[in-house]
Amino acid sequence: MSKHENQSLISALHDCMAACNHCYDSCLKEDDVKMMAECIRLDRECADICGFFEQALLRDTPFKAELAKVCAEICEACGKECEKHDHDHCQECAKACFNCAKECRKVA
Amino acid sequence: MSKHENQSLISALHDCMAACNHCYDSCLKEDDVKMMAECIRLDRECADICGFFEQALLRDTPFKAELAKVCAEICEACGKECEKHDHDHCQECAKACFNCAKECRKVA
Amino acid sequence: MSKHENQSLISALHDCMAACNHCYDSCLKEDDVKMMAECIRLDRECADICGFFEQALLRDTPFKAELAKVCAEICEACGKECEKHDHDHCQECAKACFNCAKECRKVA
Amino acid sequence: MSKHENQSLISALHDCMAACNHCYDSCLKEDDVKMMAECIRLDRECADICGFFEQALLRDTPFKAELAKVCAEICEACGKECEKHDHDHCQECAKACFNCAKECRKVA
Numbered sequence: 001m002s003k004h005e006n007q008s009l010i011s012a013l014h015d016c017m018a019a020c021n022h023c024y025d026s027c028l029k030e031d032d033v034k035m036m037a038e039c040i041r042l043d044r045e046c047a048d049i050c051g052f053f054e055q056a057l058l059r060d061t062p063f064k065a066e067l068a069k070v071c072a073e074i075c076e077a078c079g080k081e082c083e084k085h086d087h088d089h090c091q092e093c094a095k096a097c098f099n100c101a102k103e104c105r106k107v108a
Numbered sequence: 109m110s111k112h113e114n115q116s117l118i119s120a121l122h123d124c125m126a127a128c129n130h131c132y133d134s135c136l137k138e139d140d141v142k143m144m145a146e147c148i149r150l151d152r153e154c155a156d157i158c159g160f161f162e163q164a165l166l167r168d169t170p171f172k173a174e175l176a177k178v179c180a181e182i183c184e185a186c187g188k189e190c191e192k193h194d195h196d197h198c199q200e201c202a203k204a205c206f207n208c209a210k211e212c213r214k215v216a
Numbered sequence: 217m218s219k220h221e222n223q224s225l226i227s228a229l230h231d232c233m234a235a236c237n238h239c240y241d242s243c244l245k246e247d248d249v250k251m252m253a254e255c256i257r258l259d260r261e262c263a264d265i266c267g268f269f270e271q272a273l274l275r276d277t278p279f280k281a282e283l284a285k286v287c288a289e290i291c292e293a294c295g296k297e298c299e300k301h302d303h304d305h306c307q308e309c310a311k312a313c314f315n316c317a318k319e320c321r322k323v324a
Numbered sequence: 325m326s327k328h329e330n331q332s333l334i335s336a337l338h339d340c341m342a343a344c345n346h347c348y349d350s351c352l353k354e355d356d357v358k359m360m361a362e363c364i365r366l367d368r369e370c371a372d373i374c375g376f377f378e379q380a381l382l383r384d385t386p387f388k389a390e391l392a393k394v395c396a397e398i399c400e401a402c403g404k405e406c407e408k409h410d411h412d413h414c415q416e417c418a419k420a421c422f423n424c425a426k427e428c429r430k431v432a
Contacts, residue, residue, distance in 0.1 A: 063398055
């Protein structure tokens with residue numbers, strides 16, 4: 001069943017979507033929001049594509065490889081921005097992004 | 109942290125979204141697709157709102173109660189349609205929908 | 217046809233979604249991002265629900281009234297935040313939000 | 325402004341999203357739903373990615389080229405399926421898909 005076949009990818013997408021939404025929310029509450037503007041922007045792009053791709057996988061999309069490729073690219077860009085910032089939510093988000101990019105690359 | 113505060117709701121939303129996408133995909137592969145048309149339609153509506161609400165919760169949306177209300181209504185409608193059908197994917201989806209509706213009602 | 221029946225609502229949702237995404241993007245580029253944090257947050261919530269509801273209408277969702285209600289509430293909240301700020305993108309967004317809320321209320 | 329720069333692409337995405345949602349809804353109401361199963365599936369995939377990409381463009385996403393590429397691929401696949409069927413909604417959807425794919429290719 002498709003659900004099990006892609007389980008590690010599905011988990012990575014879900015963790016990354018959750019981390020990005022949490023980082024986005026936390027960045028908006030930081031004192032120096034301006035410094036976090038690019039992080040906020042990329043968190044949203046990344047959360048959106050991960051949530052999108054996870055749902056697509058769960059309905060056995062015929063476009064797994066194509067979506068994995070674009071998702072990996074967005075996760076990498078978001079991870080690179082997040083890792084520049086010392087906040088725990090940014091560091092955790094970077095880890096989730098890089099892990100998700102790695103899982104996406106396996107099927108891209 | 110918001111993530112933990114809503115953990116059982118978040119899990120219920122995610123399980124429901126996954127069950128609805130799986131049921132949708134499986135219905136499209138059944139022999140009698142016509143009999144499943146309403147199930148296909150409601151599975152998509154339900155998957156979409158559950159995925160939407162889960163993401164919104166993970167970014168600490170100010171509209172938790174409002175979204176929980178509409179999500180509960182859609183989950184109940186989807187569960188009622190799914191439980192009419194004997195397929196395992198429909199029966200499992202109905203359970204996930206009713207559980208999610210119950211969790212949504214707690215915060216609506 | 218459903219598309220025409222709801223045409224003024226669909227247009228209002230689309231204009232609001234576009235205005236919110238533009239305001240979100242513009243707020244992230246402002247000098248004083250911190251002052252715009254709540255606007256950024258509500259722009260995203262509002263863009264997401266308007267885009268969601270527009271798509272649902274275009275597929276003749278059975279949940280028109282329920283979605284219209286939550287969408288109106290989110291549009292009003294976003295409009296009230298946007299109208300506090302002098303930027304053109306905020307003022308235009310507030311107008312689009314209030315117009316969309318009004319259209320939603322007609323079918324809620 | 326980004327909104328105008330991409331206007332023909334944004335219009336093509338929106339038209340394609342609307343046509344796919346209308347075709348999806350109409351296919352579910354046809355007598356021979358089974359024959360339309362693949363059309364239903366691809367209509368949803370295509371509507372979802374077009375709606376996603378349109379929103380991303382409206383917030384000046386840094387991932388325009390990457391999203392345009394995957395969107396073009398999904399639009400082409402959906403158009404090829406739709407054009408097999410004689411229903412007006414399928415033929416109109418095929419046209420919208422091919423036009424959208426063409427617009428996406430210009431920026432991919």
